[in-house]
Amino acid sequence: MNYWLFKSEPDAFSLDDLKAMKGKKDHWDGIRNYQARNLMRDDMVKGDLGFFYHSSCKVPGIVGVVEVVKEAYPDHTAWDPEGKYYDPKSSPDNPRWVMVDVKFRQKFSEVISLQKLRTVAKLDGMVLLQKGSRLSIQPVGKTHWDTIIKLSA
DNA sequence: GCCAACGTTGGC
DNA sequence: GCCAACGTTGGC
Numbered sequence: 503m504n505y506w507l508f509k510s511e512p513d514a515f516s517l518d519d520l521k522a523m524k525g526k527k528d529h530w531d532g533i534r535n536y537q538a539r540n541l542m543r544d545d546m547v548k549g550d551l552g553f554f555y556h557s558s559c560k561v562p563g564i565v566g567v568v569e570v571v572k573e574a575y576p577d578h579t580a581w582d583p584e585g586k587y588y589d590p591k592s593s594p595d596n597p598r599w600v601m602v603d604v605k606f607r608q609k610f611s612e613v614i615s616l617q618k619l620r621t622v623a624k625l626d627g628m629v630l631l632q633k634g635s636r637l638s639i640q641p642v643g644k645t646h647w648d649t650i651i652k653l654s655a
Numbered sequence: 656g657c658c659a660a661c662g663t664t665g666g667c
Numbered sequence: 668g669c670c671a672a673c674g675t676t677g678g679c
Contacts, residue, residue, distance in 0.1 A: 511677090535662075558677050616678080634660040636676050657679085664673080 504545060505642040506552035507630060508568060508604065517554045517565045520606045527571055527605035531579045532587045534599060538639035543574045543600050545641070552604065553642065553650065555630070556613070563615035564650060572603035610654040624649045 508530060510516070520528055533539055550570040556562060576597035579587040592598035619625055629640040642650075 509677095537662095562678070636661065638676090659676100659678100661676080662674090664671105666671095667669090 504547065504550045505644060505647040506541075506546065506550060506570075507555050507564075507640040507642050508552045509555045509557050509638040509640070511558045512556045513559065516556065517568075517606070517609055520554070520568065520604070521609065523606075525605070527603055529572075529577075529601045529603050531577050531601045533577070533601065533638060534587065534589065535638060538637055539600055541639050541641060542602050546570055546573060546602055548573055551607070551647075553647075561613050561615050563613040563617075563619065564610070564654075565613050566609040567607040568604040569607050570602055571605045574600040574602050577601040614650060614653055618653075619650070622649065622653070 515528075520526065530542075533542065548570055552568050552570065553564045554566045554568050555564050576594070577587070577592075577599040578594075579585050579601075580589040580592035580597070580599045581594060582588055583590075589598060616630075619628070620631060625631060625646055628642070628646050629635055629637060
């Protein structure tokens, strides 16, 4: 059982958007960073849980929890020349990018803001809080996970 | 909108 | 394989 953090701009795709999807699930497409891809492809398994993080918005922070319900498979949005995630170097024969499916699990009663997270000593070392960190899929340690879940209660 | 930090690209 | 130039991310 692994824990993760999924970053998304709520203007593009929010936790509420996920909740509103059929089956409350969707594919996590558009990842175009090798480190993030490798985490999804190599380490993410069905049943893993992840925080849903809202970035580039008024109050950046963790808004809820999602579950990985399908493991990595080719990201077909890379093959659409009209799409904004098009990558000519990816093809069905040789897919360069992958995605997973995630399902809505929980929305916190209030956002646990980045500002708040920075004040919690137990979260020292969390990838999200490291300077210059902009990885869009991040691993979260169990201790950090539990600490944040407690904060949400 | 600014800008620091980071990843990627491509010439050499 | 180095590294300068460029594009992107994301908090503020």
